[in-house]
Each structure stands twice: as C-alpha cells, then as structure tokens.
Amino acid sequence: MKKKALKGFQVPDGNEILRTDIPAVAELIARTARWVHPETFRGLPVWAPHAARGMPLFDASWSRRYTNTKRATGIRSDKFEGNVAAAFALFAALDVASPRPKNWAVCHIWGYDDPAFAQHSGVVQDRRYFSCVANMVWLPTSLKGFTDTLPEIKAMLRVCAFHLYGWACEHESVTAQAAEVRSGRIPPNYPAEWPDGKNPGRLPPGTAPFTERTQLAIAKRRAKIKSDLENATYIHYPKSEVEKVLEFWNVDLG
Structure with missing residues (x-):
C-alpha cells in the first residue's frame, strides 16, 4: 500500500492574495500620496542630472x-548612489518643511517592473529619469511595497503622472508599458480624484503648491547646475552626460 505524500503548508502568491483588495490600496495611495506640482516639473524636469542609481559617489570637488570600511575586517569598498540624490531632488521640488516628517518613502513611478527585484532597472540607472520629479511620488513607507510589486498600482501611478505632467517614460525597457499609458486607457479602480483624459488639469490630492519658495528653489538648482558645468574642471564630474540629460529635457540654463 502506497503512503500518501505529505504536503507542506500551501501558500498562494502574495500578490494574488491582495488582488481583491486593490481598490482599498488605491484609495489609501490616492489619499496619502504627495505629488510635485506640474509647474515645478515644467520649471525643472530633472534636478540632479549628474546622478543615477548605482553610479560611483564622489566628494563635493569630484576628486x-x-x-x-568594514570595522570587523578593515576591508574598504567603493560607495554607490542608492536613492539619496533622487530623494533630495523630490524634497526640494515638494518644498518639504523642516523638520522632515518620518516614515515617508520616495517611490519611482517608472522603476522596477520585476517583483522579485532580481533584474536591474535600466530606468533608475539612467540619468534622464533618476531625479526626474515627474517620475517620483512620496508615500507613507508602509505603502511603498504596493507600488513596487503590484502591477495594477504601478499602472495607476503611471497614468496619473502622464495626465498630470504630460509625460510617460521613453526608456526602451518600458516601451510597451509607456505605449499603453499613452493610449489613454484608464486602469480599473483608478482613483476618481486623479487626472484623466477628461480632466487633465486636475491636481491629485496631496499635490504640493507652486509657490514663490518653489520658484526660488528651481532658480537656485538651475544656477548650481549651470555653475557646475561652467566650472567643470573636476576630475570625475560627468559634464558631457549632464549636457545630454539637459538637452533631452530641453532645459536651457540661460
């Protein structure tokens, strides 16, 4: 007589468990997300054109x-850009008041499309998109996992950014997804408060105001980029790459 094979604890895909709760997740994100004002994006689309995920990090003189250095072993290793430059770009574009609130996370709208994070994301490794303020949204940290792993939530954020800023990512790794966004299709459970084809000028709840302080921040950042380019005698400053990013976004520093 054959023994019946013993089965382990059967657990379904985590995303499948949550799929019926997507309307509730979308409502939470719509209520809590913080967006850069579209006029701020138009004033300066990309705030750190020298930076991208995984790039080497240098001191202020780029020398x-x-x-x-690990304390236990004394082994020294190079440091690379994680999300710091993108985060500071978003904070500046939002004009977040000090002290900065806790438990908020920067989310790239066009970033990872691999729920397992096994593949590198070409989008955030591209200087054109890493610090693009139309490619980021600020969320309570506890909600970031939904935007990173649920395709339905990603699609909603991308559609919102398209109608809010008039932009969908041009990177070759997301060509099909961007074409879907540009088609005008609205995903199921898309928040009614967000902009769409009929209401492209509607600001989502949580959109930062476009104020005199914001305009000053844009002017200050533009001046810093211009100064870096004009005085780019630094050993490692990526002048030609920065110029290409600015040309891509049609940024004229004057």
Whole structure:
C-alpha cells in the first residue's frame, strides 16, 4: 500500500492574495500620496542630472571617491548612489518643511517592473529619469511595497503622472508599458480624484503648491547646475552626460 505524500503548508502568491483588495490600496495611495506640482516639473524636469542609481559617489570637488570600511575586517569598498540624490531632488521640488516628517518613502513611478527585484532597472540607472520629479511620488513607507510589486498600482501611478505632467517614460525597457499609458486607457479602480483624459488639469490630492519658495528653489538648482558645468574642471564630474540629460529635457540654463 502506497503512503500518501505529505504536503507542506500551501501558500498562494502574495500578490494574488491582495488582488481583491486593490481598490482599498488605491484609495489609501490616492489619499496619502504627495505629488510635485506640474509647474515645478515644467520649471525643472530633472534636478540632479549628474546622478543615477548605482553610479560611483564622489566628494563635493569630484576628486575623491567615497568608500566604506568594514570595522570587523578593515576591508574598504567603493560607495554607490542608492536613492539619496533622487530623494533630495523630490524634497526640494515638494518644498518639504523642516523638520522632515518620518516614515515617508520616495517611490519611482517608472522603476522596477520585476517583483522579485532580481533584474536591474535600466530606468533608475539612467540619468534622464533618476531625479526626474515627474517620475517620483512620496508615500507613507508602509505603502511603498504596493507600488513596487503590484502591477495594477504601478499602472495607476503611471497614468496619473502622464495626465498630470504630460509625460510617460521613453526608456526602451518600458516601451510597451509607456505605449499603453499613452493610449489613454484608464486602469480599473483608478482613483476618481486623479487626472484623466477628461480632466487633465486636475491636481491629485496631496499635490504640493507652486509657490514663490518653489520658484526660488528651481532658480537656485538651475544656477548650481549651470555653475557646475561652467566650472567643470573636476576630475570625475560627468559634464558631457549632464549636457545630454539637459538637452533631452530641453532645459536651457540661460
């Protein structure tokens, strides 16, 4: 007589468990997300054109590469850009008041499309999109996992950004997804408060105001980029790459 095979604890795909709760998740995100004002995006689309995920980090003079040294072993290793430059770009574009609130996370709208994070994201490794303020939204940290892993939520954010800023990512790795967004299709459970084809000028709840302070921040950042380019005698400053990013976004520094 054959013994019946013992089965382990059967657990379904985590995204499948949550799929019926997507309307509730979308409502939470719509109520809590913080967006850059479209006029701020038009004033300066990309705030750190020198930076991208995984790029080497240097000091302010671009002459010395930053490193980490492990205390236990004394082994030194190079430091690379994580999300710091993108985060500071978003904070500046939102004009977040000090002290900065806790438990908020920067989410790239066009970033990872692999729920397992096994593949590198070409989008955030591209200087054109890493610090693009139309490619980021600020969310309570506890909600970030939904935007990183649920395709339905990603689609909603991308559609919102398209109608809010008039932009969908041009990177070759997301050509099909961007074409879907540009087609005008509205995903199921898309928040009614967000902009769409009939209401392209509607500002989502949580959109930062476009104020005199914001305009000053744009002017200050533009001046810093211009100064870096004009005085780019730094050893490692990526002048030609920065110029290409600015040309892509049609940014005229004057």
